[in-house]
Amino acid sequence: MLNKYKLVWLGLLAIGYGVVKLWLLASYSDAVLAPLRQLEPQTAASLRLLPAGTPVLVEGRISRVTPQRYGTLVAYVRSTAERYSDKQEPIWLEDDWVSPALLLEVGSQTMPIEPGYALRNTTIQKLTKRNSYSGFDRGSQVFAVGTISRAGAIKAETVYGGKRDAYLFKQTGEKWVGYAGALFVLVLGLGLLGVEVVLGRNRR
CATH class of the missing domain: 1.10.287 (Helix Hairpins)
Incomplete structure (x- = not known):
C-alpha cells in the first residue's frame, strides 16, 4: 500500500x-x-532623557577603551567542534557566551550597555583547532536593542553587528x-x- x-x-x-x-x-x-x-536609532542625548523601561534602539561603534576579552574580541560566542566519528564532519556547539558591559560611541558621545545581552550577526571570527570565536572587537559597528535601565544605561536584549x-x-x-x-x-x-x-x- x-x-x-x-x-x-x-x-x-x-x-x-x-x-x-x-x-x-x-x-x-x-x-x-x-x-x-x-524602533528608530536615537542619539545619546535623547536616550538620556528617556525614563527607565523605554524600548530603544541605538547605533554606534564599540569604544576603543572597551576591555578585550579574547584576543581583540570584546564580546563573543565560543563554539566547540564535536566529532562523533572520524568520518563525520564536526558539529559546532555553542558552549560559552561572553557579553560584558560595553561602551558605545554614538556620534560624539558615549552610551554604556549593560552586560548579559545576546549577540547576533557578529562581524569578527577567530578559529583555533577546536574552537570558533564569533563576536565584536573595538571599533565594530553595532546596534543594540533593549530598554533604558534605572542607571540610565541600555539594558540590551541583543547587540547586532552592522546597522539596523x-x-x-x-x-x-x-x-x-x-x-x-x-x-x-x-x-x-x-x-x-x-x-x-x-x-x-x-x-x-
Missing part, C-alpha cells in the same frame, strides 16, 4: 513541510523583525527567498497529488 500511494505520501509530506516553513518564517518576522522596524537598515534589508531578502522556497515545495506537493490522481484514474 505504501508503494502504491507513494506519490500521495510524498505530496502530503511536501505540503506539510511547506506549511510549517511558512509559519516559521511568518513567526520569525513578527517576533524579531517587527520590533526592529518600529542594512540588517533589515538582508533579513527581509532572505525571508522572501524562504517564502519562495516554501511555496515551491507546496506547489510540488500539490503537483504530486495531482499526478497520483491522474495515475489512479488510469489504473481503473
Whole structure:
C-alpha cells in the first residue's frame, strides 16, 4: 500500500513541510523583525532623557577603551567542534557566551550597555583547532536593542553587528527567498497529488 500511494505520501509530506516553513518564517518576522522596524536609532542625548523601561534602539561603534576579552574580541560566542566519528564532519556547539558591559560611541558621545545581552550577526571570527570565536572587537559597528535601565544605561536584549537598515534589508531578502522556497515545495506537493490522481484514474 505504501508503494502504491507513494506519490500521495510524498505530496502530503511536501505540503506539510511547506506549511510549517511558512509559519516559521511568518513567526520569525513578527517576533524579531517587527520590533526592529518600529524602533528608530536615537542619539545619546535623547536616550538620556528617556525614563527607565523605554524600548530603544541605538547605533554606534564599540569604544576603543572597551576591555578585550579574547584576543581583540570584546564580546563573543565560543563554539566547540564535536566529532562523533572520524568520518563525520564536526558539529559546532555553542558552549560559552561572553557579553560584558560595553561602551558605545554614538556620534560624539558615549552610551554604556549593560552586560548579559545576546549577540547576533557578529562581524569578527577567530578559529583555533577546536574552537570558533564569533563576536565584536573595538571599533565594530553595532546596534543594540533593549530598554533604558534605572542607571540610565541600555539594558540590551541583543547587540547586532552592522546597522539596523542594512540588517533589515538582508533579513527581509532572505525571508522572501524562504517564502519562495516554501511555496515551491507546496506547489510540488500539490503537483504530486495531482499526478497520483491522474495515475489512479488510469489504473481503473
